[in-house]
Amino acid sequence: MTHTTTRVLDPGELGAALAVLESEPVANAFVTARVQVAGLDPWRLGGELWGWYEGGTLRSLCYSGANLVPICAGPEAVRAFADRARRTGRRCSSIVGPAEPTAALWRLLEPSWGPARDVRANQPLMVADRLPDDIAPDPYVRRIRKDEMDLIMPACVAMFTEEVGVSPMAGDGGLLYQARVAELVAGGRSFARIEDGKVVFKAEIGAATAQACQIQGVWVAPEYRGRGLSETGMAAVLRHALADVSPLVSLYVNDYNTPARAAYRRVGFQEVGTFMSVLF
Template sequence: MRVLRTSPVRVLGEGDSAAVHALLDADPVGNVFVSSRLRAAGLNPGRLGGELWGYVEHGSITALCYAGANLVPVNAGPDAVRHFAGHARWQGRRCSSIVGPVAAVTDLWQRLGPYWGPARVIRTRQPVLEAEQIPAAVVPDPLVRRVRMSELGILLPACVAMFTEEVGVPPDSGDGGALYRARVEELVRMGRAFARIEDGRVVFKAEVGAATPHVCQVQGVWVHPDLRGRGHSVAGMAAVVQAARAEIAPRVTLYVNDFNTPARAVYQKVGFREVGEVMSILF
């Protein structure tokens, strides 16, 4: 591990927990994904399923980089990004995406692209939205509810369809879908998968993919293709926001592709407003 001994980057462990969470809590919306993962699994790489790298300046951890299925920089300025990129190059690509603040991800990709590229998709700007007040004219769909474990077989095909539409490749192309199914099952078991299901078919669905006591992040919003244009997305999202605020976290967020005009219109109708932006590199 010579690289770690001669670099300000080191792999963090449980002894760093207080400093890590203080850094993450400084931006609870922007850091909700990493904070949620660490709250659920801790900092031990064996349980985390990845590593958390810390950038140390004058004895203090000033930036982080989550290195798991995603590579996610946190509070990383140019010096931290340079060192994180060097360590990532040394380790080799193990992630399926790089996601995070636009400036940091742009810098990371400029440094890693010649070695890890080409990327399959680059999404240069994805607005981060937070739900404010649901307009009085929007009535939450009373038929949107938590998905039951017995309905996993109904929900999973809808999740696969949504993922494929969004990312461009099916989530079960590598291992037959075992890991993806396990993740969907986990969200159902945790009460963070919501749907309107009629006659054995998903009409609308969304999941809360990340959550802390302060903030949660919605993902996987999808309406059955045969039923689009009927208002299910607006009423369904209002129901998810209402339930999430009451039972998961008081602040509800998500991020969306800037070119997805229909989705952005839906979120605006439900009361979401832009509070930041991220960038994604997909492999």
């Protein structure tokens, strides 16, 4: 039998970890971006990176931080990660990743970690590599400046609360969430259209590598919905992402959000896979 083991990666295994992560650049963009910036030190990374080894070779990973994320994980690796997660106890606010390993991981963890607050089993993963021919980018969508944090934060909180079902300001008073928004603004990855001092459309490039990036936090103010702002706004953010960040731009969306899926398709995004999220 082939010997398999699971353990926390040490800093000297950065190259091996990146080789696994970069084998699926779109699906793994979130964790890849964090590892490229922070390395494998748990304090800088914001969590641990677990490795599953087969015959001494690193084959699969699992990020364990605010999210639990299985990476390139087959059935054996998922079982090993579930065993480790049960032993350490739940520290994450969600399990998220490609649908098949995430569903398998949740089946194994649900008896001890359940019930979940929400399970979103079908979240299409979409990708675009060019601008649409028939939708002009909104010329009023621009990068948010560092001195506009007070302007963008209410929109970010509204989006998060609507999408996740809880306010990001709960718990620590929103300190971690505000820090994340500020990080994206400082990095030039927060975009919005502002009218009369109010954000009416916004989105961020949340994870970014040289191979792929991921758009997140897409939101239109309720009173402005139905006017096509999501399409022209997304075309504008897509233009920035392709020009300045990476040749592949991705996002994932809830399957039941029919208007958003239709808007993304019109902008040129195509479904290439499925994600799943388990929210606690």
